[in-house]
Amino acid sequence: MARVTDAQDDFDDSVALAARMDATRMDLEVLTVRPLSSTMVRVELTGDALRSLAYVPGQDLMLTATTGPPVERRRWTIRSLDRERGVVALDVVLHRDGGASRLHLAAAGEVVEAIGPRGKVHLDEDARVHHFLGDQSFLPAAFVLAEAVRRPARAAVTLTVPGPDDRLPLAAPACAEGPVWVEAQGDDQATGLALLAASGLGEHEDGVVAYVGGEMTLASTIRSALVRDHGWPREAVLPKPYWRRGTANARHGEPGRD
Numbered sequence: 001m002a003r004v005t006d007a008q009d010d011f012d013d014s015v016a017l018a019a020r021m022d023a024t025r026m027d028l029e030v031l032t033v034r035p036l037s038s039t040m041v042r043v044e045l046t047g048d049a050l051r052s053l054a055y056v057p058g059q060d061l062m063l064t065a066t067t068g069p070p071v072e073r074r075r076w077t078i079r080s081l082d083r084e085r086g087v088v089a090l091d092v093v094l095h096r097d098g099g100a101s102r103l104h105l106a107a108a109g110e111v112v113e114a115i116g117p118r119g120k121v122h123l124d125e126d127a128r129v130h131h132f133l134g135d136q137s138f139l140p141a142a143f144v145l146a147e148a149v150r151r152p153a154r155a156a157v158t159l160t161v162p163g164p165d166d167r168l169p170l171a172a173p174a175c176a177e178g179p180v181w182v183e184a185q186g187d188d189q190a191t192g193l194a195l196l197a198a199s200g201l202g203e204h205e206d207g208v209v210a211y212v213g214g215e216m217t218l219a220s221t222i223r224s225a226l227v228r229d230h231g232w233p234r235e236a237v238l239p240k241p242y243w244r245r246g247t248a249n250a251r252h253g254e255p256g257r258d
């Protein structure tokens with residue numbers, strides 16, 4: 001899939017962008033926005049294009065947050081897709097810092113542009129143990145991926161969320177014990193290390209894969225600890241930075257680089 005950067009000329013042209021990414025451009029209508037917890041809402045959107053949208057668990061939609069110019073886009077994991085009804089659910093963190101996206105405030109009937117599916121992180125079908133570690137923004141991906149693990153393979157989910165009512169239930173046969181919840185520490189690095197400790201991961205064993213997502217420092221801390229300190233092969237750690245503390249994501253919906 002082509003890499004998208006701000007510099008590319010067609011970024012504001014959604015039709016050209018979708019074609020370049022081999023994805024579908026869709027106009028989706030907001031059906032409902034309802035709370036899942038104090039800091040997360042589920043947004044359901046509908047559109048005819050969803051009836052035939054092909055995707056794999058872990059992929060996301062890129063929504064237009066600001067029509068611009070310049071257009072600002074943001075990404076959310078496909079939590080579920082009901083093709084019969086043409087309805088997709090996105091679970092969106094309500095964070096205090098505001099941002100370009102107003103999706104969590106959308107009213108029923110509003111039309112939002114989406115491009116998808118996007119994203120390259122999906123289940124490693126050869127793995128026998130799948131570990132998911134991250135923060136609340138990674139919860140939808142961790143849950144949808146854990147639900148997709150087929151026994152006898154196992155899934156283990158280790159997450160940090162702001163409060164007790166954010167500990168959403170997970171019904172995943174491969175993760176019978178449910179998620180392990182970890183308190184946030186003083187900073188993202190410390191929280192990353194706390195997640196790693198709670199996951200029980202140490203030296204690498206064959207067939208074990210770690211998927212890591214969320215705040216950029218948190219995700220890179222876990223990745224480095226596994227690869228550098230514990231000697232994990234690079235291909236056994238699948239990290240994805242979702243956002244960066246104190247900095248808005250870039251126009252293509254991913255954290256900007258220095």
Ligand SMILES: Cc1cc2nc3c(=O)[nH]c(=O)nc-3n(C[C@H](O)[C@H](O)[C@H](O)COP(=O)(O)OP(=O)(O)OC[C@H]3O[C@@H](n4cnc5c(N)ncnc54)[C@H](O)[C@@H]3O)c2cc1C
Nearest residue numbers: 076077092093095097099100101243244245246247248249
């Ligand atoms: C592939 C992919 C899949 C994603 N899936 C999901 C998903 O399913 N659900 C979900 O909620 N998010 C998900 N995210 C993360 C989401 O896209 C970002 O959090 C994004 O920054 C939100 O846009 P915004 O306009 O609200 O904030 P921005 O304009 O990007 O940022 C504004 C400010 O808010 C802060 N901020 C941004 N996100 C958070 C956060 N989660 N917590 C605290 N502060 C934050 C920033 O540091 C900045 O200071 C995903 C990201 C990617 C790349």
